[in-house]
Amino acid sequence: MTKSELIARLxxxxxxxxxxxxxxxxxxxxxxxxxxxxxxxRIEIRGFGSFGLNYRPPRTGRNPKSGxxxxxxxxxxxxxKAGKELRERVDSN
Amino acid sequence: MTxxxxxxxxxxxxxxxxxxxxxxxxxxxxxxxxxxxxxNGDSVKLSGFGNFQLRNKPQRPGRNPKTxxxxxxTARRVVTxxxxxxxxxLVEKANRGKPQxxx
Numbered sequence: 001m002t003k004s005e006l007i008a009r010l011x012x013x014x015x016x017x018x019x020x021x022x023x024x025x026x027x028x029x030x031x032x033x034x035x036x037x038x039x040x041x042r043i044e045i046r047g048f049g050s051f052g053l054n055y056r057p058p059r060t061g062r063n064p065k066s067g068x069x070x071x072x073x074x075x076x077x078x079x080x081k082a083g084k085e086l087r088e089r090v091d092s093n
Numbered sequence: 094m095t096x097x098x099x100x101x102x103x104x105x106x107x108x109x110x111x112x113x114x115x116x117x118x119x120x121x122x123x124x125x126x127x128x129x130x131x132x133n134g135d136s137v138k139l140s141g142f143g144n145f146q147l148r149n150k151p152q153r154p155g156r157n158p159k160t161x162x163x164x165x166x167t168a169r170r171v172v173t174x175x176x177x178x179x180x181x182x183l184v185e186k187a188n189r190g191k192p193q194x195x196x
Contacts, residue, residue, distance in 0.1 A: 001130040001137045009126050010119065017115070024109050025119050030142045032104050034180055036096040038187045043096040048124045049172075053184060055193045076188040077181060078143070080174030089132040090147065091169045 003030075037078050047085035054079040098124075131172055143176040 001009075003026065011022035033051065036043050043051040053076040061072040082090070098120045105116035127145065130137050137145040148171050155166040176184070 001126075001135050003139045003141075006123075006126055006130075006137070006139070010122060013122055014115070014119070017111075021109055021111070025105055025111070026123065028104050028108050029101055029120065029123055030139060032096065032101055034142060034183065037180065038183045040188055040191060041094055041096055045098055045124055048128065049174075051174075053188065057193075073189075074193075075185045076191070078174075078176040078184055080143075080145075080172075082172045086128050086131065086172060089128060090172050092132070 040076070045083065047083050049081055049083040049086055051078060051080050053077065139177075141177055141179050143174055143180055146173050146175065147171070148173055 007019075007023045007026050010026065011017065011019045014022065033043055037051060037053065040053060042053075056075050056077055058074040059072050061070050062068065063070055098117075101120045102113070102116040105111045105119055106113055109116070111119060127137050131145060131147060134147060136147060139145075150169050150171055152168045153166050154163060156163045
């Protein structure tokens with residue numbers, strides 16, 4: 001399912017809303033989630049899962065082509081942990 | 094501070110102009126549609142945010158950490174999330190140099 005399919009499914013569920021509203025709603029939700037992670041704030045959706053940031057310490061990497069050593073700085077990466085309901089439903093068949 | 098469904102509903106109320114009940118319902122349905130797709134074995138691709146994919150994990154040996162007793166971890170299907178390049182880059186840039194204990 002892609003973003004546009006998700007928008008179409010939501011629009012189909014709410015006939016009283018214009019299709020544009022479903023599109024704007026999806027954009028608004030995803031923008032809020034992005035902004036939350038960007039500002040280092042966790043997201044917790046009961047029954048779905050939680051998003052947070054994981055720390056990656058600095059390390060010495062290598063350029064796979066030349067073999068040269070390169071310093072890779074520390075960073076934060078987004079992380080998702082599925083919630084109970086999602087975990088159980090996905091594994092139910 | 095944590096972002097939850099209640100805050101997402103507030104954004105839909107303020108920015109999209111849905112009424113409070115519609116906004117709450119829309120947030121619930123948004124996540125339910127994603128759960129339903131994954132439950133049906135369909136991966137979910139939200140461009141600019143990330144992809145939710147399914148992985149089939151084979152059975153593997155495990156043990157009860159308390160008793161040390163060996164018990165097999167059954168084969169299962171799990172959800173994995175891969176953040177988009179865009180989200181990863183934004184998170185990395187904004188959080189550069191921040192202390193490690195931040196989550």
